[in-house]
Amino acid sequence: MRGIRMEKDIILYYGNTAGYVSGGKAVVDPLFESQELKDFLFRQKDVSEVKWTDGVFDRLMNGQRENREITSLKNCRIWQLKPESDILMRFIGYDEMVEKFGEPNMRDYEAVYDGEVETNNLESIYAKFNMEHSEGFTGHSLSMSDVVELYDDAGSEFHYVDRFGFKQIDFKPPAQTQTMQL
Known part of the structure; x- marks a missing residue:
């Protein structure tokens, strides 16, 4: 198992749904903030900005991923x-x-x-x-x-x-x- 990877628009950090990518912006729960993850996101060609947002992990774990209801927070x-x-x-x-x-x-x-x-x-x-x-x-x-x-x-x-x-x-x-x- 690779430590950090992308599956479609979802960022997986050692098997945990750490965030998502939408419109060139990675929205990631600060629970997973590490230099390793920052380096990984920097290397992604479809990510131009990273936003650390509380609650992303919980939202993803509460079914938004399966329902494709992931919406950017306003x-x-x-x-x-x-x-x-x-x-x-x-x-x-x-x-x-x-x-x-x-x-x-x-x-x-x-x-x-x-x-x-x-x-x-x-x-x-x-x-x-x-x-x-x-x-x-x-x-x-x-x-x-x-x-x-x-x-x-x-x-x-x-x-x-x-x-x-x-x-x-x-x-x-x-x-x-x-x-x-x-």
């Missing part, structure tokens, strides 16, 4: 209403927000977290930012009227924390007006 931003926003906008469901104030608007929000999380699952993110606050998180526990952004190189998707679950929304910066100098 980065996460948590948006919460700015302190100066209307107090009545806080902690309300999506329908009430739209009825009373219109669609959620980015100018009313500020990012209170921007970083990596171990999942793309919104319910897990909700639980994470209610039970424990990741390093760099400066807001209150995640609740109604907050917005969760999942993003990568391909773009962003925004999810309003609603009464039950999430509502995907268009959440864009306010239109900028251009002025011409004469």
